[in-house]
Amino acid sequence: MGNLWVAVLVAALFFVLAFLILYQQTITFSVWFQISDLHHETIALAFVALGIGVLIGAIVIAGNEK
DSSP: OHHHHHHHHHHHHHHHHHHHHHHHHHHHHSOSOOTTSOSHHHHHHHHHHHHHHHHHHHHHHHHHHO
């Protein structure tokens, strides 16, 4: 059960990093998400995907331990 909390914290870190990347883009370019220029968005989406993957992996591992 202790590893599950570590996974949740790592996933939360990835989600916060994705938010901060998009927030920095908003401050710099005044656009939150610009589909025509996928630079910051690609990195932010990768962090979101990593966070979701960590959560799914933690759930699968926790389910196999029972």
